[in-house]
Amino acid sequence: MAEERRVCVTGAGGFVASWLVKLLLSKGFVVHGTVRDPIDPKNVHLKRLENAANLKLFKADLLDYESLSAAIAGCEGVFHAACPVPLGKTLDPEADMVRPAVDGTLNVLKACSEANVRRLVLVSSVSAVLWNPNWPFDKIVDENCWSDKKFCRETERWYDFAKTIAEEKVHEYSKSSGLDVVVVCPPVIFGPILQPTVNTSSKYLINFLKGKRVSLMTYDTLYLVDVRDVADALLLVYEKPEASGRYICSSYCIETCDFLGKLKSMYPHFPYPDCPYEAKPYHQLSSEKLKQLGWTYMTIEESIRDNVEDFLEKSLLDVN
Numbered sequence: 001m002a003e004e005r006r007v008c009v010t011g012a013g014g015f016v017a018s019w020l021v022k023l024l025l026s027k028g029f030v031v032h033g034t035v036r037d038p039i040d041p042k043n044v045h046l047k048r049l050e051n052a053a054n055l056k057l058f059k060a061d062l063l064d065y066e067s068l069s070a071a072i073a074g075c076e077g078v079f080h081a082a083c084p085v086p087l088g089k090t091l092d093p094e095a096d097m098v099r100p101a102v103d104g105t106l107n108v109l110k111a112c113s114e115a116n117v118r119r120l121v122l123v124s125s126v127s128a129v130l131w132n133p134n135w136p137f138d139k140i141v142d143e144n145c146w147s148d149k150k151f152c153r154e155t156e157r158w159y160d161f162a163k164t165i166a167e168e169k170v171h172e173y174s175k176s177s178g179l180d181v182v183v184v185c186p187p188v189i190f191g192p193i194l195q196p197t198v199n200t201s202s203k204y205l206i207n208f209l210k211g212k213r214v215s216l217m218t219y220d221t222l223y224l225v226d227v228r229d230v231a232d233a234l235l236l237v238y239e240k241p242e243a244s245g246r247y248i249c250s251s252y253c254i255e256t257c258d259f260l261g262k263l264k265s266m267y268p269h270f271p272y273p274d275c276p277y278e279a280k281p282y283h284q285l286s287s288e289k290l291k292q293l294g295w296t297y298m299t300i301e302e303s304i305r306d307n308v309e310d311f312l313e314k315s316l317l318d319v320n
């Protein structure tokens with residue numbers, strides 16, 4: 001009989017983690033999923049996944065070490081996805097962003113060491129990569145590029161600030177303790193949603209399709225990846241013994257106006273906003289390291305189609 005493989009996924013009910021849990025269950029893993037409230041209806045989809053009998057939910061908060069430790073005990077690996085992903089301004093950056101992202105990650109690291117976990121996979125972000133004003137535009141951004149914390153603080157990019165510190169702490173901890181850690185850095189993630197509530201990055205596209213010139217439209221250039229490709233990347237770096245360090249996980253880099261044009265050509269009937277931008281210089285982002293490991297991704301048209309059809313089916317694009 002095949003040996004049982006047991007892993008923990010933090011923030012299991014979230015957008016990315018739900019797809020990862022689904023993938024892990026389909027591959028025969030037993031999954032410990034942490035959620036803040038197991039009986040909250042927003043987590044109901046988890047119990048409806050195929051092979052959900054192999055999913056055990058643990059009530060855990062990132063700032064409560066004991067609760068995390070109980071969920072991680074007995075697991076060979078951990079996928080740390082839980083983190084606040086705010087929409088718009090953060091009122092209390094320290095309490096709402098920095099503490100859960102940084103102290104929460106430190107708690108996960110400590111619990112992984114205590115449980116002798118084989119490998120921790122951290123869901124970081126290009127937020128910890130891209131905000132570097134000293135990186136020239138003619139130089140491709142790869143895993144050597146780090147966001148500048150001072151720049152993030154001065155520009156009040158608190159999510160980017162917190163993700164950068166959290167990822168730094170993970171690499172430092174790995175070096176000093178020997179814990180095997182691999183990090184995946186995706187850009188804006190889109191694609192169909194499994195959870196019943198709408199997460200922040202999906203709201204971007206919904207607003208865009210409703211003609212609101214907000215969020216995504218504030219950037220001249222979009223870096224995008226489909227949520228199912230992120231789940232694949234997380235499992236890939238977990239399974240490949242040779243995986244190490246950080247991996248940028250970005251499929252498309254597209255100017256906002258070109259993205260709008262693509263949407264319009266596929267779905268002409270939405271009330272799209274005008275595109276006010278002229279092309280400005282932007283960084284090319286390389287996922288070459290991840291591709292070398294065997295990562296592949298779907299086409300942007302496939303992602304857009306599945307995403308929009310999913311939103312339509314769930315009536316998320318109705319005008320209200």
Ligand SMILES: NC(=O)c1ccc[n+]([C@@H]2O[C@H](COP(=O)([O-])OP(=O)(O)OC[C@H]3O[C@@H](n4cnc5c(N)ncnc54)[C@H](OP(=O)(O)O)[C@@H]3O)[C@@H](O)[C@H]2O)c1
Nearest residue numbers: 011014015016036061062081082083084125188189199201
């Ligand atoms: N979506 C993107 O575009 C994107 C891009 C790059 C990286 N990421 C990273 O991907 C990961 C997942 O993001 P997502 O898009 O899936 O967001 P999401 O749907 O909002 O999921 C975030 C999860 O974190 C949990 N969480 C937040 N604060 C917590 C706390 N104090 N204790 C325990 N759990 C907590 C949430 O639990 P509750 O449901 O209880 O609130 C939720 O399950 C995050 O690390 C994010 O930084 C996301």
